Amino acid sequence: MIDMGRSEGYDDKFFSTPKCDRCGSFLEGQARTMSWFNEDTICTGGSNSCQFKEEKIKTAIRNRGEDTRNYEGCGYLPTVNNSKDFITEE
Numbered sequence: 001m002i003d004m005g006r007s008e009g010y011d012d013k014f015f016s017t018p019k020c021d022r023c024g025s026f027l028e029g030q031a032r033t034m035s036w037f038n039e040d041t042i043c044t045g046g047s048n049s050c051q052f053k054e055e056k057i058k059t060a061i062r063n064r065g066e067d068t069r070n071y072e073g074c075g076y077l078p079t080v081n082n083s084k085d086f087i088t089e090e
């Protein structure tokens with residue numbers, strides 16, 4: 001249950017959660033970030049990190065001509081078509 005009117009508990013959870021909400025990797029002593037798409041606390045860093053995967057999704061959204069801001073806090077991970085939307089940026 002998310003209380004949109006308060007941010008306190010949300011921040012507490014962000015800093016205290018021991019694991020990535022998405023992949024379950026340990027976050028203790030690691031960098032963490034808030035998901036663009038929902039309120040998950042996710043791992044960041046290398047190309048296996050959940051943040052990196054989100055960046056790929058955002059790139060795919062841009063590649064199909066949409067504004068990623070439309071998806072900020074949308075509450076789900078947009079599905080993208082791997083072969084069509086993941087155009088390698090040169």
Ligand SMILES: [Zn+2]
Pocket residue numbers: 020021022023024025042043049050051
């Ligand atoms: Zn993760």
